[in-house]
Amino acid sequence: MFSPDTYQNRRKALSKTIEDGIIFLPGNIPVPMNYPSNHLRFRQDSNFLYFCGLDFPNLNLVMNTGSGDSTLFGDDLSVDQIVWEGDRTSIKEMAGLAGINHFRPNKDLSKHLKKKKQSIHYLPQYRADQKKLMEQLFNGKGSSKNLIQSVIQQRSIKTEEEIIEIDQGMVVTAEMHKLAMMLTRPGAKEQTIVGQIEGFALSYGRRLAYPVIFSVRGEILHNNEYNNTLESGQLVLNDSGAESPMHYASDITRTFPVNGKFNKRQKAIYHIVNEMQFEAFNYCEPGKSYKDAHLKAASIAVEGLKSLGLMKGKVEDAVATGAHALFFPHGLGHMMGLDVHDMEGLGEDLVGYDDKKDRSDQFGLAYLRLAKELEPGFVLTVEPGLYFIPHLIDQWKADKKNNDFINYDKLDSYRDFGGIRIEDNIVITNEGYRILGPPIPKTIDEIEGLMEDNA
């Protein structure tokens, strides 16, 4: 945990932005796997972690906007519970760790919330159990827009201590990625390598920030199947990241050849994706919009694909009509923090867009999660990719979609290419940006160098 001051200051800053009443922040409760006492591994709610850092189930936090005072609701374990689970930090100690002055048992929570005539502010919930609790407590009265915006504002700007936590947390992620490259070889099974890298993170007490994507079918953007045996000549895409000890995410993608050597065609596409990322980085500075970075990456994609004969026509026109999205159908990146898609549960548009930027409904651009101007302290991913998605190619070709920009005949021989994505995590600084975490092999030479002994 950070120091009690950190959490106190965060709560004070939040309380100041809300005019009256109280702010109610429920912590997460355990989720049963198949019966109540056999539950899934606990993950605390990220807003709860942000405002008090307490990583224990069955806690609730109430902040008073007037005084800035907070009350922690929770129960010490009974002796019966201690027999099975062991003792845990007392509620009094927890309150001290988070700089909270008052603490009370959970049975007092409902009475406390219902007392006096006070407005109660709370955030949208993403879990069925918490949604139900809110329904019961507040009779369906909606969450508070002001509160959502204040929390987003605050969590968007990462402080120095958060950046250090993310940076240090990424040491494990970097090792996971190198391990994956070293284990990859013809005949290995995807599942075996996923087990090894996930096990590596677990052996340091870390969990993954999201399910691993490790596949020779890299064109499936969120592919969580690991059924393939790796074959020479294929590429494998590894999108995986460990959480830091305080649950800050990391989100890294590398794509590499199963046999350790890129062939000519793979090299050509890899160079384009690398160039997309390189050019996008040039837009990563305060005041520049991330939508412009995305569009720049798209124009590099079109230029590169034109040079290979896969696209044609004027680059600006192709990007304006969204023709590049056949190959680059997702956004350039997203905010990252305590959630891998940071604060997505509070509303993607509220996090990534503002009055100056509306979300497009054009295929591809519509999936851009972050479009607004960048500010110092934003932590985000830069993750361009190029993919050959047979279903999408067939659909567009049948519809004669963007015929003026795409050479469909040339695409046939790329149908089993898969996909390439390169993803890094950055922080926006006053001067520009900095890549977070230790370096992970990325250039063709670096990757081939590391994989040299695998073949």
Ligand code: GLY
């Ligand atoms: N790492 C998965 C994603 O960014 O959606």
Ligand code: MN
């Ligand atoms: Mn990502």
